[in-house]
Amino acid sequence: MHWEIFLFFLIIAFVYSSVGFGGGSSYLAVLAMYNLPYQEIRLTALICNIIVVIGGVYIYIKNKQIDWKKVIPITLVSVPMAYLGAVLKISQETFFLVLGITLVIAALLLWMKTETANEDFSVKDSGPSSLFRNSFLGGGIGFLSGLVGIGGGIFLSPLLNLLKWDTARKIAATSSVFILVNSISGIAGQLSKLSVDIDYFRILSLCLAVFIGGQIGSRMSLKWNPMIIKRMTAVLVLVAGINVLIKYW
Known part of the structure; x- marks a missing residue:
């Protein structure tokens, strides 16, 4: 048992939860x-994701900050795709190659500074084209999430910000x-094919x-700056991604 991982996870959870983040990508980066x-x-990262975000989801629901008309189209398709990605049989080498590329792309998305819509933003984007896009x-993100072992928020949030999908609070x-x-x-x-080791x-x-x-x-x-935390994460995730690609490419 590498006991220092325990300390890393505790620190990551402490820092990210203090500014409203989950830190799932950092858990995956450390494990890699x-x-x-x-x-x-994959299993560890996903379980930790649930532990971190379940409290936040409860608070968002309690405060009625979730627009279910926009959330359901995204999650309804993502759930079966995440399951499909998880049950797909891939070799360990393929997994780490996909993981490395995923972490590098995630790091770039995290580093980007995006502007969200204002709080008085009025939602106009609700037609058939929007439903299909969502x-x-x-x-797509759901499938990648199941395949690699992430929740997918590290991709979804920056992309929704770029699209000015809604306010920062609604996107979170x-x-x-x-x-x-x-x-x-x-x-x-994953439960259908867990390894014995x-x-x-x-x-x-x-x-x-x-x-x-x-x-x-x-x-x-x-009172830490969320952008500083995001970019610190970007560096950690990028280093981990490059390290994985060098090892398994």
Whole structure:
């Protein structure tokens, strides 16, 4: 057991939850630097995603900040696609190549500074073309989420910002729901073909670390600049992605 991973996860959860982020990509980036079974990496990242975002989703629902008319088309297609990505049989080498490319692209998206719509933004984008675009976007990201072991929010949120899809708060709420349902779907897909060499004690330990760090961070609400956190994440994710590609290319 690499006990330093426990510390890394606790710190990541603490920092990200204090500014309203989940940090799922950082968990995946850290795990990718260790010689762990790829099925365990995917399963751990998805479970940690659920632990981190479930509280946020509850708060968003309680405060009525989720526009279900816009969220459902994205998540309805993403859930079966995430399951399909999770059950797809791929080799460990293929997994790490896809993971490396995914992390590099995610790092670039994280680094970008995007402008969201204003809070007085009026939604006009609700026609058939919008429904198709949202479904296509959700399905594509959902499949990648299940395949790699991420919730998908790291891709969805920047893309929705670029599209000026809605206000920053509504996009954050949508991303949280998206991460939650895709993580659950991805886990359901993985349960059908789990490897016997998975260290469940390590998974439970990391889940505990995420829970502790997330609970402390969410209650402290430190006044850190979210853009700084995003770009710190971008650097970490980029380094991890390049490291994976060098090792498995």
